[in-house]
Amino acid sequence: MRIIEELVETLLGCDFDHGYPHVRRVLKWAGRIVLEENLNVDQEILETAILLHDVGRIIGEPHAYYSSLVAEELLKELNLEPSFIGKVVNAIQYHSFSYSREHAVKPGSVEALVLSDADKLDALGVVGFIRVFLYSCRHKRTFEETLKHFDEKIFRLNNEMAFQYSRLKASQLAEETRSLLNKLLEES
Numbered sequence: 001m002r003i004i005e006e007l008v009e010t011l012l013g014c015d016f017d018h019g020y021p022h023v024r025r026v027l028k029w030a031g032r033i034v035l036e037e038n039l040n041v042d043q044e045i046l047e048t049a050i051l052l053h054d055v056g057r058i059i060g061e062p063h064a065y066y067s068s069l070v071a072e073e074l075l076k077e078l079n080l081e082p083s084f085i086g087k088v089v090n091a092i093q094y095h096s097f098s099y100s101r102e103h104a105v106k107p108g109s110v111e112a113l114v115l116s117d118a119d120k121l122d123a124l125g126v127v128g129f130i131r132v133f134l135y136s137c138r139h140k141r142t143f144e145e146t147l148k149h150f151d152e153k154i155f156r157l158n159n160e161m162a163f164q165y166s167r168l169k170a171s172q173l174a175e176e177t178r179s180l181l182n183k184l185l186e187e188s
Contacts, residue, residue, distance in 0.1 A: 001047060004074070008051045011058055017131040017138070018054050022122060026050050029118035036165035039110055045084060046111040048075070049091035053115060064096035091115045097153060097160065107162070117166035120157045124173035128154065129180045143188075150181060 012019045027050050034041055052074070056066025068089045075085045091112035093105045097120070107113050123131060132154065136146040154177060158170035 001044070001051075003078070004048060004051050007074075008055055011055055015134070017134040018057050022131070023051060023054065025122045025127065026053070026115070026118045029121045030114050032169075033114050033117055033163055033165055037163050039114065041111050041114060042087070042109075045087050045091070045109070046114055048084075049088045049095075049111060049115050050118070052088065053092045053095050053119065062096065062099045062102075064093050064099035068092040087111060095119050097157070113162040117161050117163055120160060121166060121169055121173065123154060123157055124170055125176045126180065128173065129177050147181075150177070 008023060009020045012023065014020060016022070027047065030046060030050055033039070034046075048071075052071040053067055054063060055070045056063040056068070059066040059070075071092055072085055072089050075088060087109045090105070090108035092115075093103070094100045094107045094112040095116045099105065100116075107116070122128065132146060132149060135141075136149070141149070155174060158167060158174050161167040161170050
């Protein structure tokens with residue numbers, strides 16, 4: 001696990017939006033979900049999927065596809081069991097809001113559901129608000145395109161949660177996000 005962690009930290013760097021700090025936050029959210037929902041998970045599968053879920057971003061989009069390819073090859077090199085690799089790959093492919101819908105990826109494990117919820121929770125609240133604008137600046141989105149992203153994706157995330165705890169937190173965080181956005185619009 002340490003090898004994977006060091007590799008991911010090096011590859012993703014320290015960007016707040018999708019770098020290693022994001023991975024650490026997703027790990028925390030996943031821990032909260034597992035605890036609050038009293039879930040029986042394979043911690044090694046969950047942590048591996050979380051660590052590797054965004055590594056494909058260094059290649060491009062669709063990042064879930066590229067992340068799953070990188071994960072599969074890396075885990076094969078580490079001589080891990082095919083069933084382990086399959087669950088990690090499925091969780092990575094399922095976590096993406098758009099990729100899973102476009103390719104009809106269904107969750108193959110509870111770990112896939114936890115990763116998906118945890119990743120989406122990190123897209124909400126103050127952290128999510130900041131992430132959207134950092135990403136928008138980096139990808140040269142206009143202010144109008146950024147506002148559209150909030151409506152088309154961010155404010156729909158609470159409807160995509162698998163667990164009750166996640167839905168509750170997403171609802172609370174979405175309100176925080178909406179409040180921040182309203183304050184920004186008042187000042188614009």
